[in-house]
Amino acid sequence: MELEDLKKNWSVMEERLGRLEMENRKLLHRAVDSKVKQMRQRLLLRLTFIVFLLPMLLWQITRQNEFEFSPLTWGLVSLFLVTILIRQCTWAYLLNRIDCNRMAVREVCLAEARFRQSFKMGIAVSVLLAIPMLASMIGDMIRFGNPYIVYGAWTGLAIGLILGLRLFFRAWGGVKELREAIEELG
Template identity: 30%
Template sequence: MELEELKKGWKMMDKQMDKLESENEAPVSRITQNRAVSSQQRLIREFQMMTSICLMTPFWIVMIQRNVEGFPDWTVYMFFVFFMVMAAHKGFIWWKLARLDYKRMTVKEALIATYKLEKYQKTGILFGISLAVPVLVCFIVELYLLHEVYALYGAFCGLLIGLYIGFRVRRRIKGEIKAMREALDDELD
């Protein structure tokens, strides 16, 4: 008698485990898809814009070099390398975002992809800062050595404005990724 009760209990537990596993492996619901896809589309536009800005900026630096006499080529090369690396990073994230298809993913897969996306973004920020500091220091030192006072003032103003815009964009991207993650977390629970 006890053996049959144990078998029945075991079968019931197996059924419950299968049910829980199938719920966790279920595709993302329509509401979550809509919330995640709208955040995804806003992020794609954001990264498209950042990629295009990073690709155009080296040409602006060349125009600055032509207007300032004695501006060294190696500083322009440093700017070029920095912005091409950043364009590659932003383009990579844009490509990853475009490949996400929440309609075909399970909740777990979508959540993992979102966490990876957030990791790529944070890594890019750290890498970008480590590249930007030497470039900016060299640029400001060169302007100082060339006695270009107004260009130096412009560089500092541009640095402050760029920091402000960068923090705003970073906060917006962080908010969109967080919205995607929360929508998926709600679906998983």
């Protein structure tokens, strides 16, 4: 009698354990999906800024007839904006490829690794393109002859650098959180 009770209790415990493991796996999948969704929303917000607000800012700059930027500056600005747009679209595409419900854990890990690598490369290329663009802009502003424009440019550069670093570390934190959530799957 005791042996049969033990077997019965054992099978009940195995069944409970199986259900708990399935619930745990579902919670981990939801956590990864939540991180991916959060990163997609941030990307969409940045993409909206690039597509809608930046052209309005550039249009406002071109309306000032007394201050004309050189063709080199406009070329570097255009190259920078196109690179940022490509970077954001690539990140959105790679984030869409991370799907726990359709992929094995190994595939999810590989997709996350591709996204992380693209993130690092995208940031590095953006910084490398921003340096000559900003140098050309400040050079043109010096040529305008108004010292207050140059002071404003340096102040804007300092504030932009601080905000850019804050955004970078926040985004990098999101990438790290996504990686940790995916590592818990395995």
